[in-house]
Structure formats: structure tokens, C-alpha cells
Amino acid sequence: MKRDLIVFGEDWGGLPSSTQHLIRRLSQDRKVVWVNSIGLRRPTFTLHDCKRAWRKLTASRTTAKTRKDSPLSLTSSTETPDNLIVVNPSTLPAPRSTLGRKLATRMLRKQLTPIIERAQLHDPILWTSLPTAVDMFDQLGASSLVYYCGDDFSSLAGVDHMTVAQREEDLVQKADLILAASEALFTRFSNKRTKLLPHGVDYDLFSIPAQRAEDLPNNGKPTAGFYGSLSDWLDYDLLNQTIHLMPEWDFVFIGKPCDAALSLAQHNNVTLLGPKSHHELPGYSQHWSASLLPFVDNAQIRACNPLKLREYLAAGRPVVSTPFPAINEYRNYVSVVHSANEMAAALNSAANQTPNSRQQSAVSMHTWDARAQTLNAWLDVL
Structure with a gap:
């Protein structure tokens, strides 16, 4: 029996990312709880960030519908697979302080635990495409950790680079498997737990x-x-x-x-x-x-x-x-x-x-x- 997945990724239903392409196919044989983005940067007081924060705070916890208000460049009409539950959590995005991290972890654990329990996941693996999810590894009953690295977060515009770099360092130390989407990313991780997994194509x-x-x-x-x-x-x-x-x-x-x-x-x-x-x-x-x-x-x-x-x-x-x-x-x-x-x-x-x-x-x-x-x-x- 294949192990199920708890996935921390971007918001489900926008431009299909590599993570969405892969998880959609893995969900054919595994149950998946997909957690919409918990953020890589602290929000500013721009209109865009205020609207996004409001959506995060007022969204229903789980949904089987595709998001149509994604800020990504392309929209998607892709339906949510039957084996996949999408969760819209309320949280503090990319907190820097120890207290903030503890509070964010507690908020996420309180929201996600009952959903995961109802899903009756089998020996789940925690998969994250976001370094900021590292604090959740030992909070949700997962015994294995996978880090899917699809970007150089140290160079992404709008990212809280110091915070994300610290989380990624923790994540690399804890991960049982690191997946790198490019040769350049693969060379960043010099350990036997890293594997190259280039993007595919439909x-x-x-x-x-x-x-x-x-x-x-x-x-x-x-x-x-x-x-x-x-x-x-x-x-x-x-x-x-x-x-x-x-x-x-x-x-x-x-x-x-x-x-x-x-x-x-x-x-x-x-x-x-x-x-x-x-x-x-x-x-x-x-x-x-x-x-x-x-x-x-x-x-x-x-x-x-x-x-x-x-x-x-x-x-x-x-x-x-x-x-x-x-x-x-x-x-x-x-x-x-x-x-x-x-x-x-x-x-x-x-x-x-x-x-x-x-x-x-x-x-x-x-x-x-x-x-x-x-x-x-x-x-x-x-």
C-alpha cells in the first residue's frame, strides 16, 4: 500500500506548476492533502497584499473547486482530483521571530490536524515546495520529509530572503529526499539524498x-x-x-x-x-x-x-x-x-x-x- 501525502505548495488551481503536475499523477495511487501557500514573504500594505491576506483569512478550510482568482500569470480550468483535498489555511506568512514561528505552527496544526485525521492518511509523507513549511514536519504525523526545490529562492523577487534561507537550511538537514528541478539547483545540495528531477511535459x-x-x-x-x-x-x-x-x-x-x-x-x-x-x-x-x-x-x-x-x-x-x-x-x-x-x-x-x-x-x-x-x-x- 502506497504512502499518502501532505503537500505544502502554491495555491492549487492557478498555472499548473511542476508540483501540481507531479502531485496530480501521484494522487492516482495516493491520498493527498494539499495545503495552499503559506507564503515566502511578509506582506506589505499594498492593495494586492491586503486582498490576498483577506482571501487567506476568509477562505473556507477545504475545497474541491479550482481557484479562479489566482495572481499567477495563467488561469487553469483543471479540476481537483478525487483523491486530493485542498486546504486554505489562515497563518502568519514567513514569520521571522521564534515566537512568530511557534504561533504560525500552532495555527496550522490546529487547522490541519482534524482534516488529516478525517482523510485517514496511510503513513503520510510530508512534501513541501516551500522552505517555510519546515516547522510543520513533526506536527502532522508524517515520518518522512521530501523537499521539492524548483527555484533558487535566494534570488526570487519579493521573497524574504534571510528568513527563507534559514528555513531552507533547516529543511535540507531534515529532508529524507531532496528533489532538484534543474542541474543548477542540484549542484547546490551536496548530499546523497538529492536527486535530479527535471520538469516534464504534457x-x-x-x-x-x-x-x-x-x-x-x-x-x-x-x-x-x-x-x-x-x-x-x-x-x-x-x-x-x-x-x-x-x-x-x-x-x-x-x-x-x-x-x-x-x-x-x-x-x-x-x-x-x-x-x-x-x-x-x-x-x-x-x-x-x-x-x-x-x-x-x-x-x-x-x-x-x-x-x-x-x-x-x-x-x-x-x-x-x-x-x-x-x-x-x-x-x-x-x-x-x-x-x-x-x-x-x-x-x-x-x-x-x-x-x-x-x-x-x-x-x-x-x-x-x-x-x-x-x-x-x-x-x-x-
Whole structure:
């Protein structure tokens, strides 16, 4: 009988993260209590943070519904699996003091214990994607601890870096298994309990031909597209220069835009489509001329392994990217550029290419199902 899971992750139901992809598949054979985000930073008195804090305080404790108010860049219509219970806890986000940590732990234990007891979990494993959950390890009846590290938290914008670094140090010492989503993250943890688990891809979703999205520009021009978080880790100087050089192209951006992304709309050939559901994305990425990965060069990007890379490749369209370590595995299928002139040349080269079955084959074996099968075997020996 497989052991069940208590998972501390982001809010369930937004843009499907690697954790959600994996846990969705693990829940086929394991019961899961999923705890929505307990935070990585102390809130400020901005309108966004006040609204988020109010939602956290007033949300019902458990739900089987998908959240529609997620602040993430893409929405999701993915339903909650039958074997998974979602909990919306009230807590103190990322408390620094010893007293604050004790209070937050007590609050979470009081809310979660009756839910876990009703779920009748079998010998549960506590899984966390958030270092701030380390204090809960010995509070909920779990005897094994898994740390899934998908980001370099020391470089994430908006994170209370000192607090999170301290929690991560504790977590690494206590974890029975550490899962690193990229080579860069894997090298941070020099112990035998660390395993590399790169991101997978929903290959069928992105490779099986999808109907062209109705709001994708269709005026005969070639189109370059991007979907995801339109945040400050995109190179907007590079994008603005490239867009200016290529008035004969359309540029499409899908996601919730930051102020810098909104500035792209100054160009007549730019369309900002806003957030889209995950299952809708192939209707765009299969039908534009080239997919973009225009990242800046910083510590966060050097440690990342973006899910959209494999999704882009599975869609079969040319991929144009700035350099970052995770791209190296697919160098034969990606045009890596360093300037606006290079990006323009790569896009012009991609304009009339047909779908590339070789690049699709390169990711066809790296599905989320395959990743979950590997992960199941590791969990079974904890």
C-alpha cells in the first residue's frame, strides 16, 4: 500500500506548476492533502497584499473547486482530483521571530490536524515546495520529509530572503529526499539524498494538433509568441529593440503583464492577450511562427528550468531564446541569441519552417507521467 501525502505548495488551481503536475499523477495511487501557500514573504500594505491576506483569512478550510482568482500569470480550468483535498489555511506568512514561528505552527496544526485525521492518511509523507513549511514536519504525523526545490529562492523577487534561507537550511538537514528541478539547483545540495528531477511535459496536449485560437492575429504576417509570467525576468529592452526592427511581424504575449510588459503595447504590431487557460495554449503555440524565451541573465534564470521550454518544443514550432543553462540540453533545437539583431535574424529564418518532428521527439519521452513513475519509485523506498 502506497504512502499518502501532505503537500505544502502554491495555491492549487492557478498555472499548473511542476508540483501540481507531479502531485496530480501521484494522487492516482495516493491520498493527498494539499495545503495552499503559506507564503515566502511578509506582506506589505499594498492593495494586492491586503486582498490576498483577506482571501487567506476568509477562505473556507477545504475545497474541491479550482481557484479562479489566482495572481499567477495563467488561469487553469483543471479540476481537483478525487483523491486530493485542498486546504486554505489562515497563518502568519514567513514569520521571522521564534515566537512568530511557534504561533504560525500552532495555527496550522490546529487547522490541519482534524482534516488529516478525517482523510485517514496511510503513513503520510510530508512534501513541501516551500522552505517555510519546515516547522510543520513533526506536527502532522508524517515520518518522512521530501523537499521539492524548483527555484533558487535566494534570488526570487519579493521573497524574504534571510528568513527563507534559514528555513531552507533547516529543511535540507531534515529532508529524507531532496528533489532538484534543474542541474543548477542540484549542484547546490551536496548530499546523497538529492536527486535530479527535471520538469516534464504534457506531450499529448501540446503535440496533438489543436484548433487555431480565434484571437491569435491572422493577417498574413508571421507571428512570434510568448506565454507565461510577464514579469521583470523578461528582457524588455531586447524585446522592444527586436519589435522595432520587425514591423512586418506580429508579436503576441499571453499572461498577466507587469508595467514593463504593458509598455510593449506602444508598438502597433504587439498584442497583449492577457491570461489564458493551460489547455488553451496549444491553440496559440502550434500556430504562431516562433516561440520566444527572452529572459534576462540573472541568478533566478540561471537556476530555472522553465516548463514552457518543453511545451514549446512539443508544439513543433521554432524556439528562439536568450542563453540560460537549462537550454543546453536542447541546443540542437533552439536558436540561442544575444542581441536584437540576432533575434530578428533567427525569427526571419523561422518564418516559413514547417512543424519540426525531430524537436518533438526530443521531448516525447520526458512526459509528466514518466517523471511521476520515477518519483513513485523513490517515494516507495523512503
